Amino acid sequence: xxxxxxxxxxxxxxxxxxxxxxxxxxxxxxxxxxxxxxxxxxxxxxxxxxxxxxxxxxxxxxxxxxxxxxxxxxxxxxxxxxxxxxxxxxxxxxxxxxxxxxxxxxxxxxxxxxxx
Amino acid sequence: xxxxxxxxxxxxxxxxxxxxxxxxxxxxxxxxxxxxxxxxxxxxxxxxxxxxxxxxxxxxxxxxxxxxxxxxxxxxxxxxxxxxxxxxxxxxxxxxxxxxxxxxxxxxxx
Numbered sequence: 001x002x003x004x005x006x007x008x009x010x011x012x013x014x015x016x017x018x019x020x021x022x023x024x025x026x027x028x029x030x031x032x033x034x035x036x037x038x039x040x041x042x043x044x045x046x047x048x049x050x051x052x053x054x055x056x057x058x059x060x061x062x063x064x065x066x067x068x069x070x071x072x073x074x075x076x077x078x079x080x081x082x083x084x085x086x087x088x089x090x091x092x093x094x095x096x097x098x099x100x101x102x103x104x105x106x107x108x109x110x111x112x113x114x115x116x
Numbered sequence: 117x118x119x120x121x122x123x124x125x126x127x128x129x130x131x132x133x134x135x136x137x138x139x140x141x142x143x144x145x146x147x148x149x150x151x152x153x154x155x156x157x158x159x160x161x162x163x164x165x166x167x168x169x170x171x172x173x174x175x176x177x178x179x180x181x182x183x184x185x186x187x188x189x190x191x192x193x194x195x196x197x198x199x200x201x202x203x204x205x206x207x208x209x210x211x212x213x214x215x216x217x218x219x220x221x222x223x224x225x226x
Contacts, residue, residue: 004159033213042218043160043203056213091159103148103207105214107159 004108006092012114018080021111024073025094033105034067034077035091043091049075082115089113118143118208120217128223129194137189137220139204147207149187150214151180154201163202194224 005024013019025032034046047057052069060067064083069075079086089112093105119142129135141149148167152160164173166182173180177198179190189202201221205214 043216045213048213093159103214104150104162104165105160106162107152110157110159 004092004094004106006090006108006111008111009109010112010114012116013082014116015083016081017115018078019082019086019113019115021077021090021092021113023075023077023092023108025075025092026106027073029094029096029106030072031095032069032075033093033095034075035093035107036088037091037110038088046077046090079113082113084115087113087115118206118215120204120206120215122202122204122217122220124220125218126221126223128225129191131195131224131226132193134190134192134194136191137202137222139187139189139217140185141187141204141206142185143206143208143215145209147209149182150205150207151178151187151189152203152205154203154219160203191222194222196224196226198222199224 007022030051032049035043036046037043045059047060047067048055049069065079067077089110091107091110093107095105121140123138148165150165151163153163154160164180169182169184171182177192181188201219203216203219205216207214
């Protein structure tokens with residue numbers, strides 16, 4: 001299995017631009033999570049999908065952030081407009097959830113976002 | 117609200133010097149406690165899940181244990197390649213959303 005795939009790996013953009021991050025979860029996993037990691041705040045959960053449905057988006061910072069999961073093999077996290085304080089590493093993780101014996105998560109390699 | 121506190125924040129060891137990392141937690145109905153390893157520039161890598169007090173799991177030089185209030189990650193005779201940040205997380209009740217601690221940064225000197 002290729003594991004969780006994220007693209008792009010690095011993104012540098014100017015303030016005000018739209019940014020779209022992409023994620024392909026592990027096949028068969030029914031839960032998908034988007035996280036943001038910074039030195040100051042550690043690993044923060046942004047949104048959680050179960051069976052392609054958003055279950056908890058309370059971690060989404062504000063309306064500039066949106067996430068979609070149109071099917072079981074693809075999800076996007078969009079920031080529009082981007083701001084310098086959005087600079088961070090964004091991780092996607094998938095989990096077997098209820099379909100598995102446990103609830104561990106498998107993380108992608110992350111997207112390092114820099115907003116100038 | 118679930119809480120996870122990891123200590124120490126940073127730990128430096130000499131190769132072969134065994135030690136333990138601590139994860140203290142407060143939850144309402146533990147569903148699982150997870151340990152992850154994160155190397156610089158990479159995503160966290162799953163290591164262990166522990167479900168109930170008294171449970172232990174081992175992998176190479178790592179051994180994770182669980183009590184009702186805390187978990188320990190014991191590192192026996194560490195090697196430089198064990199250097200990484202170790203994250204602890206808990207899930208509770210009916211939630212599949214884990215709460216992560218801030219991690220312990222481990223450096224093992226040759």
